Amino acid sequence: xxxxxxxxxxxxxxxxxxxxxxxxxxxxxxxxxxxxxxxxxxxxxxxxxxxxxxxxxxxxxxxxxxxxxxxxxxxxxxxxxxxxxxxxxxxxxxxxxxxxxxxxxxxxxxxxxxxxxxxxxxxxxxxxxxxxxxxxxxxxxxxxxxxxxxxxxxxxxxxxxxxxxxxxxxxxxxxxxxx
Amino acid sequence: xxxxxxxxxxxxxxxxxxxxxxxxxxxxxxxxxxxxxxxxxxxxxxxxxxxxxxxxxxxxxxxxxxxxxxxxxxxxxxxxxxxxxxxxxxxxxxxxxxxxxxxxx
Numbered sequence: 001x002x003x004x005x006x007x008x009x010x011x012x013x014x015x016x017x018x019x020x021x022x023x024x025x026x027x028x029x030x031x032x033x034x035x036x037x038x039x040x041x042x043x044x045x046x047x048x049x050x051x052x053x054x055x056x057x058x059x060x061x062x063x064x065x066x067x068x069x070x071x072x073x074x075x076x077x078x079x080x081x082x083x084x085x086x087x088x089x090x091x092x093x094x095x096x097x098x099x100x101x102x103x104x105x106x107x108x109x110x111x112x113x114x115x116x117x118x119x120x121x122x123x124x125x126x127x128x129x130x131x132x133x134x135x136x137x138x139x140x141x142x143x144x145x146x147x148x149x150x151x152x153x154x155x156x157x158x159x160x161x162x163x164x165x166x167x168x169x170x171x172x173x174x175x176x177x178x179x
Numbered sequence: 180x181x182x183x184x185x186x187x188x189x190x191x192x193x194x195x196x197x198x199x200x201x202x203x204x205x206x207x208x209x210x211x212x213x214x215x216x217x218x219x220x221x222x223x224x225x226x227x228x229x230x231x232x233x234x235x236x237x238x239x240x241x242x243x244x245x246x247x248x249x250x251x252x253x254x255x256x257x258x259x260x261x262x263x264x265x266x267x268x269x270x271x272x273x274x275x276x277x278x279x280x281x282x283x284x
Contacts (some may be wrong), residue, residue, distance in 0.1 A: 019208070020208060023204050023207060027204060027207075030202070045199075049203070109196070110193060110194045111193055112194055115192045120183075121190065171184065172184055
């Protein structure tokens with residue numbers, strides 16, 4: 001697997017070859033990140049596709065002082081929020097939207113409802129407001145640093161930590177009530 | 180209870196169709212690949228056709244001993260065509276087909 005520096009160099013030298021390396025490294029993490037937010041497979045596919053096309057077309061604007069994965073996940077977050085906003089009739093869903101149950105584990109061909117524990121966990125995550133959900137997913141599943149998550153969410157590390165801990169507490173409580 | 184959450188790490192109920200990521204990688208690569216413009220393709224076909232036509236004309240002239248004729252008969256063109264190698268004949272036929280397709284586009 002290529003590391004981020006090699007990928008950046010490759011994209012600068014030979015865009016197509018570098019882009020393939022980027023896809024091989026980040027296609028799955030971006031898809032699963034989007035999938036946890038938008039739930040339906042087709043929607044996650046759209047988010048992933050739009051994210052990578054945007055990344056390829058705007059790579060000239062990428063600031064190498066920030067980590068590649070933070071830039072990529074930031075674009076994926078914006079694309080996912082745009083898609084979720086459309087569902088609500090908005091141009092884009094705001095990260096500051098504090099309403100809960102924005103998302104739902106609706107019926108989808110590619111969900112294994114037999115995996116009861118995993119379904120419960122996803123339902124609990126989906127019941128959180130956007131900020132807590134994103135902070136939790138990026139930390140818990142993608143194991144990103146608080147610093148990287150803060151860059152993705154355009155926030156501070158302290159704020160991300162607070163959101164992550166609130167999220168964790170709510171999820172644990174939610175799982176308890178379902179026991 | 181936090182330990183319970185940690186024990187569940189990375190379990191997700193979501194799945195994807197078989198071969199999905201390979202297919203997406205190829206689709207995305209096609210999406211960003213530079214597209215060949217039609218006029219460029221047409222120019223390549225035209226220049227190649229002209230080169231082959233010039234070779235054919237030269238061949239005709241050399242075979243006929245540089246004598247003038249008002250118009251090359253169909254037989255003369257056919258004779259010249261028959262003297263081309265199999266691969267050149269194939270190339271000529273393909274070029275005519277491509278020219279035809281471009282004209283019909």
